[in-house]
Amino acid sequence: MAELNGKRLVLGVTGGIAAYKAAELARLFVKDGAEVNAVLTQSGAQFVTPATFQALTGKPAWSDLWDARMPDSMAHIDLSRGADVVVVAPASADFLAKLAHGLADDLLSTLCLARDCPLLVAPAMNRQMWENPATRRNISQLLQDGVIVLGPASGDQACGEIGMGRMLEAMELHDAVTGFFQPKMLARRRVMITAGPTFEALDAVRGLTNLSSGKMGFALARAVRDAGAEVTLVCGPVTQSTPAGVTRFDVTSTQEMHAAVMQRVAACDIFIGVAAVADYRPAETMRDKIKKDDKPMQIALVPNPDILAEVAARPGAPFCVGFAAESRDLEKYAEGKRQKKNLALVVGNLVQDGLGGDGNSVILFDEQGKHPLGPAPKIEIARGIVAHIGQMLAGDGRE
Ligand code: PMT
Numbered sequence: 001m002a003e004l005n006g007k008r009l010v011l012g013v014t015g016g017i018a019a020y021k022a023a024e025l026a027r028l029f030v031k032d033g034a035e036v037n038a039v040l041t042q043s044g045a046q047f048v049t050p051a052t053f054q055a056l057t058g059k060p061a062w063s064d065l066w067d068a069r070m071p072d073s074m075a076h077i078d079l080s081r082g083a084d085v086v087v088v089a090p091a092s093a094d095f096l097a098k099l100a101h102g103l104a105d106d107l108l109s110t111l112c113l114a115r116d117c118p119l120l121v122a123p124a125m126n127r128q129m130w131e132n133p134a135t136r137r138n139i140s141q142l143l144q145d146g147v148i149v150l151g152p153a154s155g156d157q158a159c160g161e162i163g164m165g166r167m168l169e170a171m172e173l174h175d176a177v178t179g180f181f182q183p184k185m186l187a188r189r190r191v192m193i194t195a196g197p198t199f200e201a202l203d204a205v206r207g208l209t210n211l212s213s214g215k216m217g218f219a220l221a222r223a224v225r226d227a228g229a230e231v232t233l234v235c236g237p238v239t240q241s242t243p244a245g246v247t248r249f250d251v252t253s254t255q256e257m258h259a260a261v262m263q264r265v266a267a268c269d270i271f272i273g274v275a276a277v278a279d280y281r282p283a284e285t286m287r288d289k290i291k292k293d294d295k296p297m298q299i300a301l302v303p304n305p306d307i308l309a310e311v312a313a314r315p316g317a318p319f320c321v322g323f324a325a326e327s328r329d330l331e332k333y334a335e336g337k338r339q340k341k342n343l344a345l346v347v348g349n350l351v352q353d354g355l356g357g358d359g360n361s362v363i364l365f366d367e368q369g370k371h372p373l374g375p376a377p378k379i380e381i382a383r384g385i386v387a388h389i390g391q392m393l394a395g396d397g398r399e
Contacts, residue, residue: 002033015043090124127163179226185390187228214238
């Protein structure tokens with residue numbers, strides 16, 4: 001999918017070792033359909049060369065305010081006009097200070113001051129520099145000025161220290177920029193999502209589970225966050241990484257998922273059950289590994305709580321969305337679940353389409369009828385579901 005198709009981006013690169021990640025970021029932007037103009041400061045060009053960006057973007061890279069290749073010698077105006085966004089990654093402490101004070105002594109800082117589009121910055125610096133009161137002041141000034149600050153993250157630093165100041169990874173920045181362009185249909189909503197499988201232990205090493213990878217739930221968490229909502233994700237055992245800005249709670253069993261949801265559900269406006277929750281668990285969990293013998297074995301199972309049905313039945317329940325994965329008769333079973341659990345919306349998918357892979361094909365069932373989406377990558381399906389939820393909320397006066 002080309003999520004940035006037709007978007008025009010200026011990618012500013014300032015002096016920091018994280019500049020090497022900017023090359024990968026340029027590649028991701030271009031791969032996703034964006035037109036990218038790279039602008040390097042003099043210090044940025046000490047770490048990566050303009051030729052790198054020229055090769056990756058297929059366009060000249062810029063760094064000189066007086067560049068004679070620009071016919072009117074006004075690179076700072078020409079590059080910023082028509083841009084949908086300026087992204088500075090990495091943004092050094094020095095460059096953030098310049099932005100905060102409106103200094104304009106090179107092409108990138110002048111272009112940022114002259115721009116008429118949003119500015120996103122991805123700070124990257126040593127942890128002491130990040131924590132220095134001067135940087136704190138500059139960041140808070142930039143936030144007041146409407147600049148969007150992406151990260152930084154905490155972790156190992158090139159200087160050998162550990163702490164806040166690592167630039168976000170290229171993929172995280174790419175996701176943040178694509179998210180920036182999404183309509184804010186769920187602005188200020190508080191949304192809880194369940195995702196992944198649950199695992200019901202039988203003994204010390206075995207249990208009942210299913211093949212859910214968590215990909216659909218995590219794509220939805222990203223899409224909901226990008227639509228402007230505050231997202232809480234309660235997930236079973238999965239290997240997906242948490243989308244930036246999403247609050248995640250890891251659980252194993254259905255009972256743990258039930259407890260995690262019930263503890264927090266009063267504070268949410270929308271609840272979306274994507275998890276493939278085990279309907280039954282072993283009546284008894286053995287502390288030790290069960291030993292083999294030659295006799296047939298029977299396992300007694302007891303029903304688990306139905307988390308979604310319980311949330312939907314609460315007084316003042318949130319707007320509830322369920323998922324239904326079926327191997328046949330999708331329409332009959334999915335619409336049946338919507339009515340039985342009293343849900344506003346059910347997203348139905350066939351297991352052969354949705355389980356485990358990167359794509360899906362779904363049908364949305366609501367009071368108005370059915371609305372097919374896909375086949376498409378899970379993130380695109382998730383954005384379609386979010387748009388549908390946004391329209392339903394706008395329509396029933398919950399705006
Ligand atoms: O994780 P992936 O590999 O990306 O796969 C995605 C998916 C196929 C798992 C997902 O798209 C999906 O369909 N999830 C729902 C799976 C399912 O079969 O649900 P269900 O029919 O058992 O339950 C219906 C709804 O009730 C679901 O919203 C479920 O989260 C919820 N439920 C079910 C049982 C239970 N005890 N508690 C619940 O909350």
